[in-house]
Amino acid sequence: MKGVSSQGELFTLIWERPDPHRLRVYDVIRLNGRLGRIIRVNDCAAVVLMHRPARQFVTRFDKPVRFAQPPHTFRISPYSEVEILNRPVNGRKPRKRT
Numbered sequence: 001m002k003g004v005s006s007q008g009e010l011f012t013l014i015w016e017r018p019d020p021h022r023l024r025v026y027d028v029i030r031l032n033g034r035l036g037r038i039i040r041v042n043d044c045a046a047v048v049l050m051h052r053p054a055r056q057f058v059t060r061f062d063k064p065v066r067f068a069q070p071p072h073t074f075r076i077s078p079y080s081e082v083e084i085l086n087r088p089v090n091g092r093k094p095r096k097r098t
Contacts, residue, residue, distance in 0.1 A: 045075040
């Protein structure tokens with residue numbers, strides 16, 4: 001047995017369950033009555049993308065103008081106590097509609 005070391009390698013697969021209280025990417029949350037989507041999560045922050053309402057006003061020449069502002073991104077704690085809307089309840093998968 002040439003080329004084989006006398007000590008075998010120790011290899012284990014460690015599977016960690018995701019923390020159910022931690023925010024995850026693509027979670028939809030409700031914060032201050034508005035909906036937001038988590039777009040990135042790391043150890044210290046979760047980045048939230050929240051759309052702003054469209055602005056409407058009338059110009060000096062009585063023309064109504066409406067335009068949508070770009071979405072707002074901000075950071076919150078990945079363990080924030082916010083309502084997560086798209087997670088299954090009690091680990092159950094949502095039913096498929098037929």
